[in-house]
Amino acid sequence: MLIFFIMPSKKLYIKTFGCQMNVYDSERIAHLLAARDYHPVEDPDEADLVFLNTCSVREKPEQKVYSTLGRLRALKRKKSKLIIGIGGCMAQQEGETFLRRFPHVDFVVGTKEISRIGELLDELEVYGRRGLAANLSGRVDPYVRLPFFLPASKVVAFVSIMQGCDNFCSFCIVPYVRGREVSRPSREVVEEIRSLAGQGVKEVTLLGQNVNSYGQTSAGEMDFVGLLGAVQEIPGVERLRFTTSHPKDLSPSLIRTFGKFPKLCEHIHLPLQSGSARILQRMNRKYSPEEYLEKIHDLRRSCPGISITSDMIVGFPGEKEEDFRASMEMIAKIGFDDLFSFKYSDRPGTRAARFDEKVPEEIGQRRLAELQTLQRMITQEKNKAWEEKEAEVLVEGPSKAHPQENTGRTRTNHIVNFPRENLAPGAMVRVRIQRVYAHSLRGEIV
Numbered sequence: 001m002l003i004f005f006i007m008p009s010k011k012l013y014i015k016t017f018g019c020q021m022n023v024y025d026s027e028r029i030a031h032l033l034a035a036r037d038y039h040p041v042e043d044p045d046e047a048d049l050v051f052l053n054t055c056s057v058r059e060k061p062e063q064k065v066y067s068t069l070g071r072l073r074a075l076k077r078k079k080s081k082l083i084i085g086i087g088g089c090m091a092q093q094e095g096e097t098f099l100r101r102f103p104h105v106d107f108v109v110g111t112k113e114i115s116r117i118g119e120l121l122d123e124l125e126v127y128g129r130r131g132l133a134a135n136l137s138g139r140v141d142p143y144v145r146l147p148f149f150l151p152a153s154k155v156v157a158f159v160s161i162m163q164g165c166d167n168f169c170s171f172c173i174v175p176y177v178r179g180r181e182v183s184r185p186s187r188e189v190v191e192e193i194r195s196l197a198g199q200g201v202k203e204v205t206l207l208g209q210n211v212n213s214y215g216q217t218s219a220g221e222m223d224f225v226g227l228l229g230a231v232q233e234i235p236g237v238e239r240l241r242f243t244t245s246h247p248k249d250l251s252p253s254l255i256r257t258f259g260k261f262p263k264l265c266e267h268i269h270l271p272l273q274s275g276s277a278r279i280l281q282r283m284n285r286k287y288s289p290e291e292y293l294e295k296i297h298d299l300r301r302s303c304p305g306i307s308i309t310s311d312m313i314v315g316f317p318g319e320k321e322e323d324f325r326a327s328m329e330m331i332a333k334i335g336f337d338d339l340f341s342f343k344y345s346d347r348p349g350t351r352a353a354r355f356d357e358k359v360p361e362e363i364g365q366r367r368l369a370e371l372q373t374l375q376r377m378i379t380q381e382k383n384k385a386w387e388e389k390e391a392e393v394l395v396e397g398p399s400k401a402h403p404q405e406n407t408g409r410t411r412t413n414h415i416v417n418f419p420r421e422n423l424a425p426g427a428m429v430r431v432r433i434q435r436v437y438a439h440s441l442r443g444e445i446v
């Protein structure tokens with residue numbers, strides 16, 4: 001008689017801190033680990049493996065990681081077999097230190113070594129050895145190349161087209177923890193999107209720290225406009241987006257693609273960071289406020305109604321009241337649809353960390369609050385203009401907060417909720433907007 005032993009599947013809890021790049025990486029990590037029979041759970045207490053995908057762009061997400069690690073220490077005391085892994089930007093930066101400081105951490109994997117997670121787990125499970133893999137090589141980490149299968153209900157997907165960054169904005173840690181800029185071959189990107197479209201994906205966002213410079217460091221590779229053109233031709237993909245764009249590399253030909261490529265959605269995220277010429281220079285951003293305004297003007301001429309969002313930093317070292325006023329004026333003049341704003345945070349190892357004239361905490365706080373009040377008014381005003389208008393919405397599925405409702409996005413990237421009518425994710429519907437809120441719109445199917 002044959003006896004089969006069915007091993008119960010193992011449970012994985014991933015906590016993701018930080019940006020879209022980390023969200024993308026976490027999805028891939030879950031996929032890699034699914035091949036080792038790990039299945040995602042929502043509660044760390046249930047997990048056999050807890051993985052923290054960390055962020056070091058500002059101090060706040062770092063502190064959150066340290067406090068989560070504290071809670072995990074207590075959990076491991078109760079569950080000695082629990083495996084704890086750390087990845088992302090802090091893992092890259094701290095490496096060995098993490099293992100030394102936190103004896104309950106079993107492995108640390110850097111931003112360019114995700115494909116080695118299996119190896120690290122083998123070391124641990126077979127030999128009981130805690131492991132570290134954190135080389136910042138100049139190649140694309142092969143994990144992005146593995147065939148990727150999305151859950152059937154997912155109709156929007158992110159596709160990494162490049163890794164790293166060469167810009168060295170003086171406040172930013174990214175080039176130090178994600179390495180030099182390296183583009184994926186366009187052939188590979190197109191193949192991946194074809195496969196995603198075959199799985200029912202309708203909307204693709206091309207992802208990179210500065211997508212506008214795609215292909216520039218790879219001999220014979222097409223440029224970003226060329227890549228957009230190639231993706232635009234893939235059957236099944238109905239919407240195309242990209243993030244993030246650096247203003248200095250936003251070329252006239254890229255601006256012209258808005259309004260020219262029908263699948264390219266009418267939205268761009270274009271981080272401004274400051275409205276003061278002097279501060280932009282100290283930030284090493286390589287554009288002036290005037291040049292930025294000109295690009296906004298060209299974008300709006302090429303694509304009337306385009307939605308524009310941005311990032312701003314207040315309290316950068318040396319930011320005087322008049323610099324802050326210049327930022328406020330730019331915000332008022334441009335009228336961003338939405339804005340992510342941050343108080344400057346010293347990042348050890350960056351150039352700005354060595355600048356003097358640090359802005360006192362309470363002044364930074366006050367400026368941030370003032371800026372956010374202004375933007376809230378602008379966003380409200382902009383959203384109000386949607387009332388009684390119709391918009392094309394791609395249905396993504398039931399809303400998380402109100403499962404009896406559907407949620408989706410307009411081409412301009414506004415979230416729209418509306419009553420459910422047995423719609424499958426992936427349906428494209430027209431919705432009349434009836435109410436507007438700070439971060440979403442609400443309507444009814446026309």
Ligand code: SAM
Nearest residue numbers: 019057171172209244271311312342343344345
């Ligand atoms: N590559 C993108 C770009 O150029 O905008 C994203 C970089 S970063 C992950 C996202 C945002 O975090 C930046 O646009 C900036 O506004 C903010 N940021 C980065 N470093 C910061 C720091 N040291 N303090 C405060 N905000 C920071």
Ligand code: SF4
Nearest residue numbers: 165167168169172174
């Ligand atoms: Fe950081 Fe600047 Fe690179 Fe963006 S472009 S990741 S802000 S260094």
